Amino acid sequence: MKRLLVILAVFYCLGIILVGWTYINFWIITAIAIVVFVVATLWGRKNWIFLILVVFLALLVGYLSMRNSWVLSNCHIRKFVSYKDNSLYWLNGCIVSQPEFKNNNLWFILRVRQIQSDKIRYKCCGEVLIKMDFEQELNYGDNLTLMGNLNRPPSFGRSQGYRDFLARQGIYLIMPIKDRRQIIRQDKFDGVGLIRGCFWLRVYLEQVISRHLPALPASILAAMVLGQKRNIPWLVNNSMVKSGTVHILVVSGFNVGIVAFIINLLLKILRLGRKARIVLTAICLIIYCLITGATNPVIRATVMGLVFLAAYFLKREPDIYNSLVTAALFILMINPRQLFDIGFQLSFISVLAIVYFYPKLKTLVHLEVWRNKVLKFLAEGCLVSFSAWLGTLVIIALNFRIIAPVTVLANILIVPLATLITLCGFTLVLFGLIYPDLAHFFSLPTAALITMLLNINAALIKLPYAYIYF
C-alpha cells in the first residue's frame, strides 16, 4: 500500500479528536494498545488483519498522546500557583524565545528552574510568559531571576481563545514586570548555540532590510522573508484578512522552496557533488526554519522539503501526500494539541486542497489543450487560488466569521506580485549582506512592487460584496 502513512495519520488525528468526546482511563487504553500490538506482531500475517490492527493501534496512540499532553509533571510551575493568587514569587530560569517588543511591551518565554515563595525554594519546571512594560536588552539563553505576581492568561469576555492558544504551547501563567528592579540578570548563558546564532542572524537580517527600505515596506518584507509580523500596521493586516491574502505575510512552502533553490544553485555553481549539495541544502533549510521562528507553516514546509531531499538522495520518487503527512505527524507527535490550532489547520488544509482539487479542476476545464501560454498561466493561477479558497472556506468562515468572495481574484493578482517581492527580498537581503552599495538598486523595485501590492489590495476590498462579515 503506497499511502499507508496517510491512513495511519488520519486515525492518529481521530484518536486525538476522540479525547474531547470520551473519557477513558489512560491505563485502560494503554493495556488495549499493548494487546493490539502483541496481536499484530504475532497473528497479523494476513494483510487485511494487519491493516485493521495497525490502524486501530494508530487511533489508540493518538488518544494516548493527547491524554498524556494534558498531564503536567509534579514539579510543573502551574502546580505551585493557586487560582487568584496574589503572592510574590521569585523565578529563576533562562529565556527560551527571542524577546520581542510589541504593543509597548517586551514579551518572552522563561523556562523556570526554581521558584521561591515565602522564603522557601522549590525546584520546578515549565514555562512562563513574561510581559515587561519597558524595553531592555535581553537575548535568548540569558539567565534571569524575576520577582513578581503570577497570573493566569486573560480571557476576553466569554472567549477563552488566548488562554487556550497559550495552553497549547504549554504556557499557563504570565508574569507582568513593571519595574527594572524586578529583574536580576546573571552572566551565565544556558541556550543552544545554534538557536542563539539563528536569532542573532534574524535580527541582523531585519536590520539589513530596514537599512534599505522605509518602515512600511520593510515591515512587509520582514514578514515575507523572515516571518516577522510584529511591525506590520494593523490596517495592512486587516485589509489583507478582508481580501483573503494575509497568507502572503507568513513564511510558507514557497519561501522554503526559494531558499532551497538558491542554496542548491550556489552549490551547483561551486561544482559540488549531488549528495553533498542535498545534505548542505537540508542543513540550510533547518537553519532557515530556526531563523523564521519555527512556526507551524515553516515546520510543515521544512519537513516536506527534507522528505523531498531525502527522496532525491535515495533516488526514490517523492510522494506529496506522504511528505505532507510526515510533516503533520512530526508536529503532532511533539504536541498533539496543535491539531486544534487554526494556523496548523489552515497550513495543512490549504496545501491538501491544492494537491487534491487542482489536478481535478485542471482536467475539468481541459487545461492541457489550451494553446495560449498567457491564458494558460492565468488559468492555472486562478485554479490554484480557487482550490485553496475552497479547502479553507469552512475553517475561515467558522473561525473568523468572514466570507470573502474577492479572495480568488485577489490571489490571482497578489500572489504573482508576492512571488516577485519575495524573490527581490531574498536578493536584497543577500546583496545587503555581501555588497550593500548594490543592494540600493534592488530596494527601489522591491519598494515599488510592495506599493503596487498594497494599492491593489486596498482597491479590491472596496469592491461591492468583496467581503461579508456575519
Next chain:
Amino acid sequence: MLNFTPEERKVTLFLLGLILCGLVLNNLVKVNCRIERMVYPPIQLAKLNLNKISLTELAATKCVSVELARRILEYRNLRKEFSSLEELKEVKGIGEHRYGKLKELFFIE
C-alpha cells in the same frame, strides 16, 4: 566559452533585469519627486487619518470602545480637527498606555 545551465541563465537574467529596473527607478526618483511617491507606499495605506475617520470606522478598529470613539469624534468636532496626535491624551479615557497603541494606528493630515 561560457556554458550556462538553464538555472544559471534564469538567475543571471533576473539579477540583470532587477538592476536595470533599479537604475531606471533611481534615475526617475532623482529627476521627478512625484515618482518617489509612487515608489514608496503612502501613509494612508498603513494608518487611518484621524481628522477624516468616521465613527463606524473608528469603532471597527476595536482599539477603542464605541463610547470612547464617540468622545474622540466629539473632541474633534469641538476643535474642528486634531493638530497633533498628542491631543488624543486630552480625551477622557485615553491614558499613556492607550495612547501608545493609538498613535500606531492613526496619522494627522
